[in-house]
Amino acid sequence: MSALRLPGKLVAFEGPGGVGKTTITALVAELLGADGVPVHATVQPSRSPLGELARHGTDTYRDMALACLCAADRHHQLTSEILPALAEGKIVLCDRYAASSLVLQGLDDIPLDVVWALNHDVYRPDLVCALNAPPADVEQRLRARGGHSRFERTPGSSFRETLGYLAAMTFLRDQGWPVEMIECADDPRATAGTIVDLIHRIFTESPACP
Ligand SMILES: Nc1ncnc2c1ncn2[C@@H]1O[C@H](COP(=O)(O)OP(=O)(O)OP(=O)(O)O)[C@@H](O)[C@H]1O
Numbered sequence: 001m002s003a004l005r006l007p008g009k010l011v012a013f014e015g016p017g018g019v020g021k022t023t024i025t026a027l028v029a030e031l032l033g034a035d036g037v038p039v040h041a042t043v044q045p046s047r048s049p050l051g052e053l054a055r056h057g058t059d060t061y062r063d064m065a066l067a068c069l070c071a072a073d074r075h076h077q078l079t080s081e082i083l084p085a086l087a088e089g090k091i092v093l094c095d096r097y098a099a100s101s102l103v104l105q106g107l108d109d110i111p112l113d114v115v116w117a118l119n120h121d122v123y124r125p126d127l128v129c130a131l132n133a134p135p136a137d138v139e140q141r142l143r144a145r146g147g148h149s150r151f152e153r154t155p156g157s158s159f160r161e162t163l164g165y166l167a168a169m170t171f172l173r174d175q176g177w178p179v180e181m182i183e184c185a186d187d188p189r190a191t192a193g194t195i196v197d198l199i200h201r202i203f204t205e206s207p208a209c210p
C-alpha cells in the first residue's frame with residue numbers, strides 16, 4: 001500500500017493527550033471548508049465498533065492486545081474510509097495516526113520495531129502536524145478536562161508523552177515521513193490558521209506526491 005499515492009492529501013495531527021489535537025483538527029476542517037476545500041475529518045481510533053473498543057478499552061486492553069487492536073483498527077479504517085476519501089481527492093484530517101501507537105504502546109513497553117511492524121505499510125501521510133506545547137500547560141489542561149484513557153489518567157503523562165512524541169517524530173522523519181513541529185499558541189484558532197497556511201503552501205507547491 002505504501003508505494004501507492006492517491007490524489008487527496010492525508011494530514012495527521014499528533015501530540016500528547018490534551019495538547020489540542022481534536023480542537024485544532026475541527027478548526028482546520030472549518031477553515032479549509034470555508035475556503036471551499038473538500039475535507040474529510042476523522043479520528044483514530046475510528047468510530048467503528050473496533051475503534052470504539054480500543055478508545056474506551058484502555059483499562060481492559062493493554063500491551064500487545066491494545067497494540068494489535070489499534071493497528072487492526074487503523075488498517076481497517078484506511079481501507080474502508082481514509083483511502084476512498086483520498087481517492088476522491090479530499091484532504092483527510094486525522095486526529096491521531098501511527099505516531100500515537102509508537103508513543104502510547106511504547107508506554108506499555110512494546111518495542112518500537114514491534115509497533116512499527118504491526119503498522120506495516122500504512123499509508124504515509126502527506127503531512128504530520130506534531131503539536132507541541134509546554135508539558136506543564138498540557139498537564140494542567142488535561143487535569144481540568146479529565147483524562148480520556150489510562151494513559152492520560154497517569155500523573156506525569158504529559159511529560160512522558162511529550163518526550164515520546166519528540167522521539168517518534170525523529171523516527172518517522174528517518175522513515176521519510178514529512179513531519180512539521182507546530183508550537184501551539186494559547187489561542188487554538190491562531191494555531192489552526194498557521195496550519196491552514198502551511199497546508200495551502202505545501203499542497204499548492206507540490207500538488208502531486210511521487
Ligand atoms: N491552544 C490551546 N490553549 C488552551 N486550551 C486549549 C488549547 N487547545 C485546546 N485547549 C483545551 O484543552 C483541552 C484539551 O483539548 P483537546 O481535547 O482538543 O486535546 P487533545 O489533544 O485532542 O486531547 P486527547 O488526546 O485527550 O483527545 C480542551 O478543554 C480544549 O478546549
Ligand SMILES: Cc1cn([C@H]2C[C@H](O)[C@@H](COP(=O)(O)O)O2)c(=O)[nH]c1=O
Pocket residue numbers: 017044045054055056058066070096097098100101102104105148149150151
Ligand atoms: C490512536 C491510538 C489510540 N490509543 C488510545 C489512547 C486513548 O484511549 C484513545 C484515544 O483517545 P483520545 O480521546 O484521542 O485521547 O485510544 C492507543 O493506545 N493507540 C493508538 O494508536
